[in-house]
Amino acid sequence: MNGLYRENGWLGKEPWWKDATFYQVYPASFKDSNGDGWGDIPGLISKIDYLHQLGVDVVWLSPVFESPQADMGYDVSDYQKIYAPYGTVEDVDTLVEACHIxxxxxxxxxxxxxxxxxxxxxxxxxxxxxxPKRDWYIWKPARYDAEGQQIPPTNWRGYFAGPTWTWDEHTQEYYLHLYASEQPDLNWESEACREAIYENTMCFWLERGVDGFRIDTVNKYSKRTEYVDAPITNPNSPCQPAPEMWCNGPRIHEFIHEMRAKALEPYGAVSVGELSNTPHPSQVLPYVSAAAQELDMVFEFSMIRLGTGGMFGPKYIYVPFSLPQMKAIVAKWQTFIEGTDGWTTVFCENHDNGRAVSRFGDCSTPELWRASAKTLALWQATLTGTLFLYQGQEIGMTNMPDTWGIDEYKDVEGLNFYAEAQASGDQKTIEDTMHGLGILARDHSRIPFQWDDSPNAGFADEGVKTWMRVHDEYRNINAANQTAGQDSILNFYKRILRLRKKYKDLFVFGTFRLLQAEHKAIFAYVKESPSGTSNAHPQTNGHTVNGHGGKKRAAVVVLNFSKETQDCLDVRGVLGCDDEDVARLLVSTWHREDAKRLMLGKNASPPALKPWEGRVYVSF
Known part of the structure; x- marks a missing residue:
């Protein structure tokens, strides 16, 4: 099958990408090799062994194509060229080779x-x-209001604030752009346009040995073509949120199926789509059903959007959330593929969000920062689906310091939302927006990677002005000191990624069952091997969990999401242990010297969980 599948022992043949660990590189901020303060492909190549030693299977490289950089490369001007500060097409060839070797x-x-x-x-x-290419984009004539004033074709609000239409004086029409005015939307209704996309943007790179794509905004290709106004939900604005007009449109599955057939399938290429504004499993499953032959997997954003005030006007007005809210969302998306031929992804960081340890962990002290970063790692590594990490996550990189002002922010979206708040003239809105940006802004994930404690954190040479400011804490948080530190976040990631592979039947492919859904501090769940995997490992006793039929291997994951000590669950009871069975502590985020803690026999109770401690127990 051209390497598409690999033997997973007791699980039989599964696509290779299901148990792979993907690692997203944001190239401008990963490693500068030539002293211009901008990360580049040769810099990434110089760090490939670091990623290999971490346990990465797939590198996902964020956009490096030729671009004016209105939106950090998500505005491509030539798909077959590389933006010069990143390198050359030949550098990509070298990167492909470095990965494949x-x-x-x-x-x-x-x-x-x-x-x-x-x-x-x-x-x-x-x-x-x-x-001939007029219909490769979406052009519409002006409308006129009751006073005869020219207005855009619809009242839609874009993702970066403001209208989705820009007037072109030369041809006297508006063009559509869901994002910045420098990013006009392609018209997927044009067959010639689609064919050019497949040939010029996909097959060109697949022919050069690239193994697949993360596909940006994948469910926005098919718009509702009647182009009508959205309902007025904000009477104070001329532009209204309208994702229902362009997400999951009438031809979207036709287009993606065609993309797979014409570009992805012939090369055995893996695909993961960015699927926004699709909050219901019944909407998501058609994209990832194996029988549908569309995408291999998608990113669904309900969990990572926690804390945002919505996708449009109030996005950066922070909304506090509870652990039970988070658990409910995780459980929903962990279980939606059960009994189906679909697949899911696991992630809590990317280039469009604040740092996970700053949002979901606790950075109030160095000890809690370290403990919570490792507990978040254990959480991610024990969830079902394909795991995606973001650069710096493995060393616990944090949000920018809250002492940094708006002048340190570079992202077009955040700056547009801040400008909109300022234009309101309301001081509370301005302050609330700045507070929200301090937690949620896309800039947090884009500051330079912290390699060591040398000037510029080893991202660039001393004396070089970096494109974004290096974090103030780089001397304390960096890869070099964590490589040497036995109890570091980085070394914990290396360990847990190995365990995830070793116990893939539980952690990658296992079913998920939430425990104590309403507990405000404990996040606990059972992972159980799929049916038909019994007796694969003779060292396990194959006990059932809470009466489930058949012999299946099981684990209990218990995570303390608080800074207070918490009682642990009755893990023996959850695992269904009898008098002769032992519940073994497979892994903990805290080092333990007391051997009595490792094995729980008859009548033994697990010790209390330390602040931000995570554990996994299995039955032997």
Whole structure:
């Protein structure tokens, strides 16, 4: 099967990407090799062994194509060229080779909902109404209000604030852009446009050995073509949120199925789609059903959006949330594939969100920072699905210091929302927006990687002005000192990624059952091996869990999401241990010298959980 599947022992043949660990590299901020303060592909190549030693199977490289950088490369002006500060096409070839030599793979970030206004396709499209590429983008005439004033074709609000339409003086029409005005949307209704996308953006790179794509904004290709106004939900604004007009549109599954058939399937390429505004499992499953032959997996964002005030006007007005809320969302998306032929993903960080340890952990003291970062690692590594890590997550990189002002923020979205707050003239809105940006802004994940305690954190040479400011804490939080530290977050990640592979029947492929859903501090769940996996490991006794039929291996994951000591669960009872059985502590985020803690026999109770401690127990 061209390497698409590999033997997983007791699980039989599964696609290789299901138990792979993916690692997202944000190239501008990973490693600068040439002293310009901007990360690049040669810099990434120089750190491939670091990723290999971490346990990474697949590198996901965020956009590196030619671009004016209105949105950090998500505005592509040429899909077959590399933005010069990142390197060259030949550098990508070298990166592919470096990954493959080590048994790793490389996927690129595919941005084909829109291009840059500098792309030749758009230049042709806007050159005249009769140009053959006119319909490769979405053009509409102006409307006029009751007073005869010109207004856009619809009242839709874009993701980066403001209208989704920009007037083109030359051809006297508006073009659609869901994001910045420099990012005009492609018209997937045009067959010629679609064919060009497959050939020029996908097959070009797959022919060069790239192993697949993370596909940006994948469910926005099919718009509702009647182009009508959205309901007015904000009477104080001329622009209204309208994701229902462009997400999961009438032809979306046709388009993605075609993309797979014409570009992905011939190369055995893996695909993971960014699926926003799709909060119901019944909506998501058609995208990831194996029988549907669309995408291998998708990112669903309900959990990572916790704390945001919505996707549009109030996005950066922070909304506190409880642990039970988080648990309910995790349980929903852990279980939605059970009994289906679909698949899911596991992640809590990416380039569009604040750092996980700052949002879901506790950075109030160095001890709690370290403990909570490891507990978040244990949480992620024991969830069902394909695991995705983001650069710096493995060393517990944190949000920018709250002493940094708005002048340190670079992201177009955050700056637009802040400008909108300022334009309101309301001081509380301005303060609330700045507070929210301090937790949620995309900039937090984009500051330079902290490699060591040398000037510029080893990201760039001393004296180089980096494109974003290096974090103040780089001397305390960096990869070099964590490589040496036995109890470090980095070394814990290495350990837990190995355990995830060793116990893949439980952690990658196992079913998920939430325990104590309403507990405000404890996040606990049972992971159980799939049916048909019994007796695969003779060292286990194969006990049932809470009466489930058949012999299946099981684990109990218990995580203390608080800074207070908490009583542990009755793990022997949850595992269904009888008098002769022993519940073994498979892993803990805290070092333990007391051997009595490792094995729980008859009448033994697990010790209390330390602040932000996580544990996994199995029955032997």
């Amino acid at each position: 080590r048994g790793m793979k490389l996927i690129l970030d595919l941005v084909v909902n829109h291009t840059s206004i500098e792309h030749e396709w758009f230049k042709e499209s806007r050159s005249s109404k009769t140009n």
